[in-house]
Every structure is written in structure tokens, then in C-alpha cells.
Amino acid sequence: MSLRIKRIDPCSGSLHQYVTLTGTLLGTRHILWGDRVLEEGEWKGEVFAPGDVTLTFTIPQGSGTVSVVAIDGEERSNTVHFTYIRPPVQPDGAETPAPLLDGEPSVFDELVSCVRGAPRELVDRLEESDDARMARLGRAMRSVRGQLPPGPDGSDRSSLTGDGPTVIDPVTHDPAW
Incomplete structure (x- = not known):
């Protein structure tokens, strides 16, 4: 069975949030996240339908838009993309959640990224x-x-x-x- 990522959810977010890959991912040994390799054990896998698996993990350090690929030995899945969104910083230096629809480019970047990544x-x-x-x-x-x-x-x-x-x-x- 060949590896295939059907969905990345969410397709954008910030460091330390959870992200889930869904697809025919049984046998995944590594996840190539941009230029970083995530090893087995860094995610929680769950079989929810015959052949379909979810892999959930925390978003690692990064910026911009990164390519995400599941790997099992020599076999590689299709590529999906994830876009980092940096939460705005308050005057006291604390990060605040990004507003949903305030016209910031990051909201539009997220939407376009999700549309381009849709099957x-x-x-x-x-x-x-x-x-x-x-x-x-x-x-x-x-x-x-x-x-x-x-x-x-x-x-x-x-x-x-x-x-x-x-x-x-x-x-x-x-x-x-």
C-alpha cells in the first residue's frame, strides 16, 4: 500500500499547536517537515478506518510555508504544505492568538494555503x-x-x-x- 496524505489539519498554525495528518499512512517511519525529520514516537498514530490512519503531533519550530512528506524506507508520500502563522505580540511581550478576520495577510495566506492543499x-x-x-x-x-x-x-x-x-x-x- 503506498503512502498518501489526504489531509493536513490545520494547514496553518503556530509552534506547539497540534497538527494531524490523515491518509493511507500505515507504516510511516518518518515525517519530513520542511528540512526537519520527525522520528517514529514523536507522533500519536490512530487507525480509524480500514487503511486510513491519523498521525497527530505538535508543530515543530519553523517559519514560512514548509513541505510535509510521510516516509517509510524508500517510499515517500505525496507532499502537502503547512504555513506558520506568527501570533501578534502584545506590548508586554506576550503572544496573543491571531484574530480570525481582521484583514491581516496571514489570514489570507492561511486560506489560500488551505485551498491549494485541498484534494x-x-x-x-x-x-x-x-x-x-x-x-x-x-x-x-x-x-x-x-x-x-x-x-x-x-x-x-x-x-x-x-x-x-x-x-x-x-x-x-x-x-x-
């Missing part, structure tokens, strides 16, 4: 939803990720996106506009 299948499901709000959310996520919607035959057209976001018709959402 493509989730974006597809949202976009195909009968709920108009969910479908709009799926289209917005796809736009942030710079992905074209699947072709009429369900084919992956991501190779057509080039280096940046795709320009689409604002009315019909046609990516060929």
Missing part, C-alpha cells in the same frame, strides 16, 4: 454540487488553484493551465474565453 476530488465534488453556494465555492477554489475544470469526458486538462491562473469568462465561466 482535487474535493474541488470536483463541490463544483458538481446541486447547492449553488457549494458549486460557486468549488469554482472559486479551482480558480485559486489555477486549474481548468475537467473536460466534457471527465479528462484532466490541468496541463493546459501553464504557469498561472486561467482567465475565464466571468458570465459563463468558460475557460476558453
Whole structure:
């Protein structure tokens, strides 16, 4: 069974908070967290469904956005990303929790990081939803990720996106506009 990280939760946070990796991670011996290697025993693992495992640990020292990969010998999982958010500092030097929606760039960075790290299948499901709000959310996520919607035959057209976001018709959402 190949290693696969399906989700990192949360996808952003601060030093010493908990983070959980979920996926087909049975057999994980190391976690590559940026340039740091976490050893077995530094996380708590739990099997919650056949083949699915959660690995929970505290966020180690770091900054910016780091790549996270599960490793078992020579086998490596897919890469997910985690973004460090530094809590604001009060006048007395104590750190305070970051506000939820005060317009700070870190909040927006966190949101974009989570959208980019979301599985493509989730974006597809949202976009195909009968709920108009969910479908709009799926289209917005796809736009942030710079992905074209699947072709009429369900084919992956991501190779057509080039280096940046795709320009689409604002009315019909046609990516060929």
C-alpha cells in the first residue's frame, strides 16, 4: 500500500499547536517537515478506518510555508504544505492568538494555503454540487488553484493551465474565453 496524505489539519498554525495528518499512512517511519525529520514516537498514530490512519503531533519550530512528506524506507508520500502563522505580540511581550478576520495577510495566506492543499476530488465534488453556494465555492477554489475544470469526458486538462491562473469568462465561466 503506498503512502498518501489526504489531509493536513490545520494547514496553518503556530509552534506547539497540534497538527494531524490523515491518509493511507500505515507504516510511516518518518515525517519530513520542511528540512526537519520527525522520528517514529514523536507522533500519536490512530487507525480509524480500514487503511486510513491519523498521525497527530505538535508543530515543530519553523517559519514560512514548509513541505510535509510521510516516509517509510524508500517510499515517500505525496507532499502537502503547512504555513506558520506568527501570533501578534502584545506590548508586554506576550503572544496573543491571531484574530480570525481582521484583514491581516496571514489570514489570507492561511486560506489560500488551505485551498491549494485541498484534494482535487474535493474541488470536483463541490463544483458538481446541486447547492449553488457549494458549486460557486468549488469554482472559486479551482480558480485559486489555477486549474481548468475537467473536460466534457471527465479528462484532466490541468496541463493546459501553464504557469498561472486561467482567465475565464466571468458570465459563463468558460475557460476558453
